[in-house]
Amino acid sequence: MKQLFVFIRKEFYHVFRDRRTLLILFGLPLVQILLFGYALTSEVKNIALVVTNASNDVLGQQLTNQLQASAFFKVQEQQLSPTEIERAFKKGHIKAALIIPSGFGSDFIKARHATLQVLTDGSEPNISKTVLQYVTAIVQDFQRAQQPATSVAFTITPELRMLYNEEGNGSINYVPGVLALILMIVCTALTSVAVVREKETGTMEILLVSPFKPVMVLVAKAIPFLILSLVNFAFILLLAVYILNVPIAGSLFLLFMITLLFIATSLSFGLLISNATNSQQVALLISMMGLMLPTIIFTGFIFPLENMPLPFQWISNLVPAKWYYAAVKSVMLKGLGFAYVWKEMGILCVMTILLLTITVNRFKIRFT
Amino acid sequence: MKRNNVYTHPDAVSADTPIIADRISKSYNKGTVPALSDVSLEVKKGELFGLIGPDGAGKTTLFRILTTLLLADSGQARVSGYDVVQNFKQIRRTVGYMPGKFSLYQDLTVQENLTFFATLFGTSVAAHYELIKDIYEQIKPFSDRRAGKLSGGMKQKLALCCALIHKPEVLFLDEPTTGVDVVSRREFWEMLQQLKQQGITILVSTPYMEEAVRCDRIALIQNGRILQVDTPARIAGAFPVKLYAAKAASIYGLLKDLRAWNQVESCYAFGEWLHVTLRQDTGNGTALIREYAETRAHKQVIIQCIAPTIEDRFIQLATSNALPNGSGH
Numbered sequence: 001m002k003q004l005f006v007f008i009r010k011e012f013y014h015v016f017r018d019r020r021t022l023l024i025l026f027g028l029p030l031v032q033i034l035l036f037g038y039a040l041t042s043e044v045k046n047i048a049l050v051v052t053n054a055s056n057d058v059l060g061q062q063l064t065n066q067l068q069a070s071a072f073f074k075v076q077e078q079q080l081s082p083t084e085i086e087r088a089f090k091k092g093h094i095k096a097a098l099i100i101p102s103g104f105g106s107d108f109i110k111a112r113h114a115t116l117q118v119l120t121d122g123s124e125p126n127i128s129k130t131v132l133q134y135v136t137a138i139v140q141d142f143q144r145a146q147q148p149a150t151s152v153a154f155t156i157t158p159e160l161r162m163l164y165n166e167e168g169n170g171s172i173n174y175v176p177g178v179l180a181l182i183l184m185i186v187c188t189a190l191t192s193v194a195v196v197r198e199k200e201t202g203t204m205e206i207l208l209v210s211p212f213k214p215v216m217v218l219v220a221k222a223i224p225f226l227i228l229s230l231v232n233f234a235f236i237l238l239l240a241v242y243i244l245n246v247p248i249a250g251s252l253f254l255l256f257m258i259t260l261l262f263i264a265t266s267l268s269f270g271l272l273i274s275n276a277t278n279s280q281q282v283a284l285l286i287s288m289m290g291l292m293l294p295t296i297i298f299t300g301f302i303f304p305l306e307n308m309p310l311p312f313q314w315i316s317n318l319v320p321a322k323w324y325y326a327a328v329k330s331v332m333l334k335g336l337g338f339a340y341v342w343k344e345m346g347i348l349c350v351m352t353i354l355l356l357t358i359t360v361n362r363f364k365i366r367f368t
Numbered sequence: 369m370k371r372n373n374v375y376t377h378p379d380a381v382s383a384d385t386p387i388i389a390d391r392i393s394k395s396y397n398k399g400t401v402p403a404l405s406d407v408s409l410e411v412k413k414g415e416l417f418g419l420i421g422p423d424g425a426g427k428t429t430l431f432r433i434l435t436t437l438l439l440a441d442s443g444q445a446r447v448s449g450y451d452v453v454q455n456f457k458q459i460r461r462t463v464g465y466m467p468g469k470f471s472l473y474q475d476l477t478v479q480e481n482l483t484f485f486a487t488l489f490g491t492s493v494a495a496h497y498e499l500i501k502d503i504y505e506q507i508k509p510f511s512d513r514r515a516g517k518l519s520g521g522m523k524q525k526l527a528l529c530c531a532l533i534h535k536p537e538v539l540f541l542d543e544p545t546t547g548v549d550v551v552s553r554r555e556f557w558e559m560l561q562q563l564k565q566q567g568i569t570i571l572v573s574t575p576y577m578e579e580a581v582r583c584d585r586i587a588l589i590q591n592g593r594i595l596q597v598d599t600p601a602r603i604a605g606a607f608p609v610k611l612y613a614a615k616a617a618s619i620y621g622l623l624k625d626l627r628a629w630n631q632v633e634s635c636y637a638f639g640e641w642l643h644v645t646l647r648q649d650t651g652n653g654t655a656l657i658r659e660y661a662e663t664r665a666h667k668q669v670i671i672q673c674i675a676p677t678i679e680d681r682f683i684q685l686a687t688s689n690a691l692p693n694g695s696g697h
Contacts, residue, residue: 006487010476017475202471206530209435209465210488211457365456367437 003212007220014194015224021190025228029182029236036174037244047131049073050088050097052080057105059146066142067098072134089121096120096131108146164249164333175240176328177301180321182236183229183259184266184295189287191225191270196283214365221274222267229263249335258331258341261348262324268355269320275362295321323347383449386538386569387411387434392443394429394592399441403429404592407443411571411585416564418583418600419573420682426592427573428468431542434571435465448537461489464536468543470527474516478507478526481515482533489534496535499566503559504529521552528559539563541572545579557582577679588682595685600678607676607684609633610649612657613641616666625664631656636683643680 015021049067053060068075073096080088080097088094099117101107108114118135120128164172195218198204207217233256240246248255269291277283296302298316305316316322327344330336389409395402404426411417419427432438434445436456445452450459472481482504486493497504507522507529515526524544531539541560545553557579560570564584572583580586581600588595588603596603616622623642626635633645646653654671661669 003487003490006484010473010480010484013476013480014473201474202467202469203473205432205435205437205467206465206471206485207488208437209460209463210485211461211490212488366439367432 004216004220007212007216008223011194011221011224015190015228024190025186025232026235028185029178029232030239032178032182033175033236033239033244036178045072046074047072047096047127048094049075049131050080050085050094051075051077051100052085052097053077053100054079054102055100055104056102059105059108060100063100063139063142067135067138070134070138072131085119089119092121094121095124095127096135098135172244172246172333173301173329175236175244175246176325176332177299179233179236179259179328180262180299180301180325181292181295182232183263183324184291184321185287186229186232187225187263187266188270188273188291189284191221191267192273192277192283192287193280194225195221195271195274196277196280199278200280208365215360215363218271218359218363222271225267225270226263229266230260233259233263246332248332250331251337254338254341255328255331258324258327258345258348261345261352262320265320265324265348265352265355268352268359272355272359272362275359275364294319298322299325301325320348320351384413385410386413386448387417387571388444388446389430389434390444392430392433392440392445394426394433394438394440402592404433404440407589407592407594409587409594409597411569413569414564414567416560416570416572416582416584418580418586419571419589420575420577420580420586420678421573421589422575425589427589428542429592430589431465431467431540431571431573435463435540436460462537464531464534464539466527466531466539466541466544468546470520470523472515472523472527472530475514477512477514478518479511481526482529485530486533491534493533496533499535499563500529500532502562503532519552520548521555524548524552524556525559528556532563537569539568539570541570543573543575545574545576553579577677577682580678586678588678588685590682590686595682603681604676604678607681609645610651610653611674611676611680612644612646612653613638613670613672613674614644614657614661615641615668615670616661617668618666622661622664622666622669625661625666626657629660631660634684634687638679643674645684 015025051064051067053064064075064077067073085094085097085099089097097119099119101115101117104114104116116139118132120131122128198207198217204217208214237248241248270287273283273286273290277286294315298305298312298319299321300316305313305322308316323344327341327348330340330344334340387410389407392404392407393402394404407426407430409417419430421427429438433440434447434452436447436452436459439453447459448462450456450462452459473484476484482493486495503525507518507525510518510522515523518526528541528544531541545556548556553576560572560582564570574580580603583600585597585599586603587597596606598606614622614626619637619640619642623635623637626632626642626644631646631648633647635642635644637643644657646656654673658669658671661671
């Protein structure tokens with residue numbers, strides 16, 4: 001028991017004396033949370049919109065003002081010719097333009113029909129779609145405001161609500177994803193590298209030619225990263241709640257249990273990789289390419305799984321992070337209880353047992 | 369083939385023969401790369417035994433088989449009376465092992481390394497401090513320095529301390545002097561002599577022939593075969609013919625000429641000299657070689673009859689051994 005304790009203490013020395021490990025442990029969560037929370041946001045705000053108003057009448061000016069009042073657009077009023085607008089698009093100076101034709105006001109009042117032209121940069125489809133939606137909505141509002149008398153006619157107004165995320169906070173989706181990603185990196189990559197390093201420096205030979213039980217080497221390697229991962233988990237939750245304003249709707253205890261299970265799965269993966277490799281580079285490469293990439297692609301927090309071809313959807317079932325992500329979303333964002341996540345927890349449990357069995361069976365007490 | 373029945377009753381001899389290897393063979397990559405063939409040797413209690421051979425001779429493979437880290441393809445081995453396959457756990461408890469690289473934790477301090485290995489072997493630094501005292505005193509001023517920042521000589525001393533901390537009966541040192549400066553190497557061999565005084569059996573490997581004389585007995589090993597096992601003096605003395613040292617203004621020219629001469633059995637560079645043996649030595653070799661060298665217009669010719677060293681014997685054994693088997697590998 002004392003041997004194990006001293007071994008674990010040695011592992012902590014390794015971690016706290018290696019700047020790169022520390023950076024991955026605590027720098028990475030911070031950077032990723034901030035990146036996903038602020039920089040990589042899918043919300044569209046402050047888009048430069050050029051308004052070319054050829055009508056010079058009151059109605060045109062009122063519409064421009066209304067657009068200006070919204071938070072979505074930064075309106076620049078410029079009188080540009082069609083060729084000038086095209087050139088500005090080509091140079092990438094503007095992403096969207098609204099052209100109000102001459103006689104806009106008189107057409108609207110007299111002919112009861114007026115047209116507007118909205119141009120967007122289609123090479124960025126997400127922004128284009130969002131701009132079109134926003135402009136359409138604003139124009140409809142504007143139209144209704146102009147003719148209050150006729151609004152008594154039958155109209156259907158859809159009332160939209162985004163459940164579990166009323167404000168459309170984009171970071172809400174990323175937090176469970178970042179959790180899955182960080183825990184996967186810390187547990188799998190760092191653990192496998194820690195074991196393989198002993199092989200590389202030759203200390204594994206001494207560890208084997210000693211009374212210390214060989215399998216306990218794995219235990220001693222896993223425990224420090226288990227503890228550090230839990231610290232990381234708390235750190236990410238604090239960042240999420242206090243910096244990104246993502247609420248924790250469900251039970252914190254259940255969230256903790258799910259995370260503990262996922263950490264166990266990832267640690268088993270790391271130990272399995274360390275069994276199969278003899279160099280730190282290979283271990284790192286397998287962890288990164290073999291696990292991080294699938295975690296990003298097949299978890300569903302960046303690319304929706306539903307849109308993938310069926311074979312990819314089947315593959316995604318093998319990625320532990322997918323189940324963790326789903327469970328965390330249910331508990332953290334929707335506030336659901338154990339009854340809704342037992343399936344995910346069960347799958348993670350089976351994966352862990354399977355991986356650990358293979359690892360322990362394949363652990364070599366000799367060289368070949 | 370002579371069958372030594374000592375091996376069939378190992379326990380009777382294990383008390384005074386802590387290391388027994390009996391016809392050990394091992395190959396890698398599914399038998400395509402032979403590493404050891406039919407290696408047998410015995411190390412007596414309290415002996416300082418050297419395994420001498422070049423890189424790739426199979427020294428590390430033999431060490432790993434004896435320290436239970438590798439399984440031999442055939443043959444048996446016993447360490448401290450325990451079978452290396454069946455009783456590997458007991459062996460791992462009793463031996464001290466220092467692998468080829470100084471296997472220390474580079475980011476742990478001297479003190480932390482020592483404490484870690486002491487605890488790992490279920491003991492404490494204080495318990496057997498007497499044994500390592502002389503060695504550890506030398507690195508004690510640096511006890512708070514990280515092992516990675518030590519010089520090669522100090523790393524070697526620390527690694528030895530770590531291997532000794534549990535007072536092993538048998539000590540395995542795999543090339544402990546490789547990559548260490550000359551002074552540290554000499555000090556290291558003196559330390560081994562002291563450890564021997566304490567009754568520890570030591571098996572040490574080295575590629576440096578000049579270190580062989582420091583051992584009680586040595587085994588010459590090449591291409592996975594033991595060439596000869598004996599005391600250093602007897603191995604050097606077993607050189608079968610007279611050996612001459614030759615020198616001239618143009619050493620390389622002399623080497624080429626002597627090799628071309630049909631009277632010469634072997635001729636190789638040895639430091640700043642050439643070592644020469646003749647096919648039929650009638651006792652006047654010195655004069656004969658001088659005469660030949662001068663007909664070849666060599667200047668400043670010096671020829672001496674010298675006492676062969678272990679290295680001469682090794683080269684002689686290695687070349688004559690290689691012939692019947694071919695290069696083999």
